[in-house]
Structures are given as structure tokens and as C-alpha cells.
Amino acid sequence: MSDESPVAISGQCVLVTGGAGFIGSNIVEALVPENDVRVLDNLSSGARSNVPPSATFIEGDIRDDATLRDATEGIDIIFHQAGQINVERSFETPELTHEVNVAATVKLLECARRESARFVFASSAAVYGHPESIPLSESAPTEPTSPYGASKLAAEQYVRLYDDLYDLQAVSLRYFNVYGAGQVSGDYSAVISVFVDQALNGDPITVDGDGSQTRDFVHVRDVVRANLLAGAADDCDAVFNVGSGESHSILELAKIVRSVAGSESEIVHRRERTGDISDSEADLAAIRSQLGYEPTISIESGMEELITALG
Numbered sequence: 606m607s608d609e610s611p612v613a614i615s616g617q618c619v620l621v622t623g624g625a626g627f628i629g630s631n632i633v634e635a636l637v638p639e640n641d642v643r644v645l646d647n648l649s650s651g652a653r654s655n656v657p658p659s660a661t662f663i664e665g666d667i668r669d670d671a672t673l674r675d676a677t678e679g680i681d682i683i684f685h686q687a688g689q690i691n692v693e694r695s696f697e698t699p700e701l702t703h704e705v706n707v708a709a710t711v712k713l714l715e716c717a718r719r720e721s722a723r724f725v726f727a728s729s730a731a732v733y734g735h736p737e738s739i740p741l742s743e744s745a746p747t748e749p750t751s752p753y754g755a756s757k758l759a760a761e762q763y764v765r766l767y768d769d770l771y772d773l774q775a776v777s778l779r780y781f782n783v784y785g786a787g788q789v790s791g792d793y794s795a796v797i798s799v800f801v802d803q804a805l806n807g808d809p810i811t812v813d814g815d816g817s818q819t820r821d822f823v824h825v826r827d828v829v830r831a832n833l834l835a836g837a838a839d840d841c842d843a844v845f846n847v848g849s850g851e852s853h854s855i856l857e858l859a860k861i862v863r864s865v866a867g868s869e870s871e872i873v874h875r876r877e878r879t880g881d882i883s884d885s886e887a888d889l890a891a892i893r894s895q896l897g898y899e900p901t902i903s904i905e906s907g908m909e910e911l912i913t914a915l916g
Contacts, residue, residue, distance in 0.1 A: 612635075612830055612833035612834055612837060613639075613837065614636060614639065614640060614682070614833055614836055614837050615639035615640060616639065616640065617640045617641070617681040617682055618640070618641045618643070618679055618680050618681045618682075619636055619640050619641065619642050619643070619680070619681065619682045619683075619684065619836075620642075620643045620644075620645060620676055620677055620680045620682070620683045620684070621633050621636070621642065621643070621644050621645070621684045621686060622645045622646070622667055622676075622683070622684070622685050622686055622687035622713070623645075623646055623651065623685075623686035623687030623688065623727075624642075624643075624644030624645065624646055624651070624655075624656060624660070624684075624686065625644060625646035625648060625651030625652055625653060625655045625656050625662075626646065626650055626651035626655070626686065626687075627651075627783075627785075627787055627788045627789065627825065628686055628727065628780075628783060628825055628828055628829075629644070629646070629651065629684070629686035629687070630651065630655035630656065630787065631785070631787070631825050631826065631828075631829050632684050632686065632829050632832050632833075633655075633656065633657060633660055634657060635829050635833060636833075637657050637659045637660055641661075642657075642659070642660040642661065643660065643661045643662075643663060643676060643680070644656050644660050644661065644662050644663065645663045645665055645667065645672070645673075645676045645687070646662075646663075646664065646665075646687065647664065647665060647666050647667075647687075648664060650690075650789070655787070663675070663676050667687050667705070667709040667712070667713065668704060668705065668708065668709045668712070670712065673712055673713060673716050674716065676716075677713070677716035677717070677719075677720055677722070678720070679720065680716075680717075680720050680722045681720075681722055681723065682722055682723040682724075682725070682836050683713060683716070683717050683722050683723070683724050683725070684725045684727075684832055684836065685710060685713055685724065685725065685726045685727060686727045687705075687709075688705055688706045688709075688727065689701060689702045689705040689706055689753070689756075690753070691753070692731065692751050692753045692754075695751050695752040695753035695756070696751060696752060699752035702752045702753055702756050703752070703756055703759075705756075706753070706756035706757060706759075706760055707756050707759045707760050707763070710726065710760040710763060710764070711760075711763050714763060714764065714767045714773070714775070717767070717773055717775070718767065718771050718773055721773075723773075723774040723775070723836055724764065724767070724773060724774065724775040724776070725775075725776050725778065725832055725835045725836050726760065726761070726764045726775070726776065726777045726778065727778060727780060728757045728758075728760065728761050728777040728778060728779045728780065728844070729753070729754065729757045729779060729780055730779050730780065730781045730782075730821075730846070730848070730885055730887070731749055731750075731751060731753055731754035731757060732747045732749050732754050732757050732758040732761065732779060733745055733746070733747055733748070733749070733754075733885075734746075734747070734748035734749050734750045734754065734882070735748070735750065735882055735883070736882070736884060736885065739819075739852065739884050739885065739886040740850070740852075740886040740887060740888035741846065741885065741886065741887060741888055742846075742888040742890065742891070743779070743842070743844050743845065743846060743888075743891055750882070760777075761777045761843075761844060764776070764777045764843060764844075765777070765843040765844065768843045769843075774838075774839065775843060776835040776838070776841065776842075776843060776844070776845065777843060777844040777845070778828075778831055778832065778835060778844075778845055778846075778847045779844065779845065779846050779847060779887075780823070780828060780847050780848075781820070781821040781822070781823050781846070781847065781848035781849070781885060781886075781887050782795060782796070782797070782820045782821060782822045782823065782848075782885075783795070783822075783823055783824075783825055783828050784797040784798065784822055784823075784824065784825065784907065784911065785824050785825030785826065785907070785910075785911060786825075786910070786911055786914040786915070787825075788825075796820070796855060796858065797822065797858065797862070797908075797911070799811075800858065800859055800862040801862055801866065801908075801911060801912060801915060803870055804862050804863050804866040804868035804870050804912075805866055805868065805912070805915060807868065807869065807870055808870060809870055809871045809872070809873045810859045810862065810863060810870050810871070810872045810873070811873055811874075811875055812855055812856055812859055812872060812873070812874050812875070813855065813874075813875060813876070813877055813878045813881060814874065814876070814877030814878070814881065815856070815874060815877075816854055816855045816856025816857075816859065816872075816874065817854055817855075817856065817883075818854065818855055818881060818882065818883050818884065819852040819853060819854050819855075819883075819884045819885060819886065820852060820853065820855065820858075820885050821848040821849055821850070821851065821852050821885055821886045821887045822849060822853060822858070822904050822907070823847060823848045823849045823887075823900060824849075824900075824901075824902035824907045826901070826902060827847070827849070827898075827900045827901055827902055828847055830898065830901070831845070831847040831892065831896070831898050834892075834896040834897060834898055835896060838895070838896055841895045841896060842891060842895060845891055845892040845895070845896065845898075846887040846888060846889060846891070846892060847887070847892065847898070848886070848887025848889065848900070849887070849900045849902075849903075849904070850886070850887055850888070850889040850900060851886065851904070852884065852885065852886035853904055856872070858904070859872050860872070861904065861905060861908055862908060862912070865905070865908045865909050865912050866912050
């Protein structure tokens with residue numbers, strides 16, 4: 606892992622949708638010192654307190670045409686982080702997931718086209734589905750297994766089309782498993798925040814199945830850097846993986862969390878989740894060569910930072 610270095614975006618009028626949420630608020634924090642930043646969020650999962658006072662906050666729905674027109678007037682860059690990100694809920698509400706993740710993205714792309722603004726879209730490794738092999742390159746088959754994954758893939762196609770057809774600087778970033786301070790734990794939250802809460806509370810750490818399934822865990826600050834690099838780049842590909850380039854098993858993760866937390870929590874196994882993907886790991890060759898992205902935070906140091914912040 607290399608040292609962190611700042612990415613220069615300055616003097617721009619920037620919109621961050623979902624900017625009161627976990628990843629979005631971290632992007633906002635990185636941008637506000639040198640830019641005029643607007644945040645559009647309906648606060649369904651984000652918090653107003655996450656938005657810095659120097660940013661302009663707009664409470665509203667990304668599906669509303671008038672709200673989008675007002676939020677994007679005179680904008681230079683759009684970081685589109687808002688969406689229905691709950692995979693399990695997408696099975697229950699596929700139509701809503703499509704409206705929020707696909708139709709609203711097209712509305713925002715139209716706004717970007719009107720304003721000649723750069724567009725950076727938060728996609729997901731969920732577009733790959735069950736991988737044939739790892740690490741996963743951007744050219745790997747995309748066969749999503751959930752309405753959430755399908756919605757991200759459909760939105761990606763629109764991003765690519767707008768880049769090709771309308772000469773819009775538009776990029777999709779396929780996030781792998783993002784973690785870091787400020788991530789909210791809950792029934793559908795990322796496994797790291799669940800494990801950390803369990804370890805700090807002395808509760809059993811619950812591992813689905815035998816824990817042999819692997820994931821690529823990437824720190825939120827690395828995700829922020831990828832966004833800023835994409836927002837500043839010219840003439841690059843339309844889609845990039847964003848991960849650490851390493852994979853860890855869920856059982857290994859549970860042991861790392863327990864060790865760093867100094868917890869005596871028992872690791873217990875429960876029934877394997879239906880349709881759970883066995884392995885996932887990002888191939889970072891494209892984003893490294895074209896954007897100069899390099900992950901900077903190892904899983905061990907990231908866990909120490911997170912547990913120190915919460916402990």
C-alpha cells in the first residue's frame with residue numbers, strides 16, 4: 606500500500622448527491638476546502654450533521670425534476686452517490702429500486718448534459734454476480750443476481766452511452782466492500798460494521814456459513830480518492846473497479862476484528878445466506894494505469910483506525 610496523496614480539484618462548483626451519507630459525506634469533506642459544494646440528500650439514510658457547514662445543503666429527492674434542475678444549475682462536476690443501496694430490500698421493491706437507481710440517474714445525466722458537467726457514478730461490484738474467476742476485471746461477465754445489481758448495471762449503461770453519444774465526461778466506479786468510520790450498522794449494513802459492533806459489545810460475532818467466502822474490503826478514504834481522480838480525469842474509460850486489490854475471507858475478517866478490538870467475543874456460524882457470492886476481488890490494473898489510483902490503507906490499519914474511533 607502506498608502513501609496517501611491529495612487529488613487536486615479546485616475552483617469548481619460541485620454537486621454530491623447522497624452527500625449526507627457514508628461515502629458521499631466523505632467526498633464532500635475532501636472537496637469543501639477548495640470548491641463550492643452542494644449536497645442533495647433526502648436524509649432517508651444520511652444525516653444532516655454529516656454535511657459540513659460550508660457546503661450548501663438541499664433536502665430533496667433525486668427523482669424530482671424541479672429539485673434536480675435547481676441543484677445542478679451552473680454545476681461543473683456531479684458525484685452521484687445517492688441511491689437505493691440495500692440489496693435485500695431490492696428483492697422486495699424492485700420497481701422502487703429501478704426508479705431511484707436507474708430512472709433518477711438518467712435525469713441527472715440529462716442535467717449534466719445541459720450543464721456540460723463531468724459525471725461520476727457510484728456503481729457496485731454487484732454487477733458481476735457470481736464470478737467465473739478472480740480477480741475481476743472490468744471486462745468480466747456481468748450477470749447480477751439481485752434487482753440492486755441489475756439496476757446498477759443498467760445505470761452504468763446509460764453513463765457509458767452519455768459518454769459516447771453526447772461527449773460527456775462520464776465515469777462509473779464499481780465499489781467493492783467499502784468500510785470506515787461513520788458507516789451505520791444495522792440489519793443490512795456492511796459486514797465490517799456489524800462485526801465491529803458485535804466485538805465492542807462483547808456479543809457473538811456471527812459468520813454466515815463456514816466463513817470461507819472472500820471479499821475485497823476497501824477503505825472509504827481510498828474510495829474518495831478514486832472519485833476525485835475520476836472527477837479530474839480526461840479521456841478515460843467509462844467504468845473502473847474500486848477496491849483494495851486483495852481479498853480476505855469472512856472468517857479471517859472476524860478474527861482480525863476480534864483481535865484488534867481486544868474482544869473475547871465468540872465467533873459463531875449461522876446458516877449460509879441464499880445466493881451468497883463465494884469470492885470477490887478487484888483487478889485494479891485499469892484504474893491504476895488510467896487514473897493513477899493506488900489503495901493506501903490495509904485491512905489491519907483500517908480496522909485499528911475504525912475500532913479506535915468507535916471504542
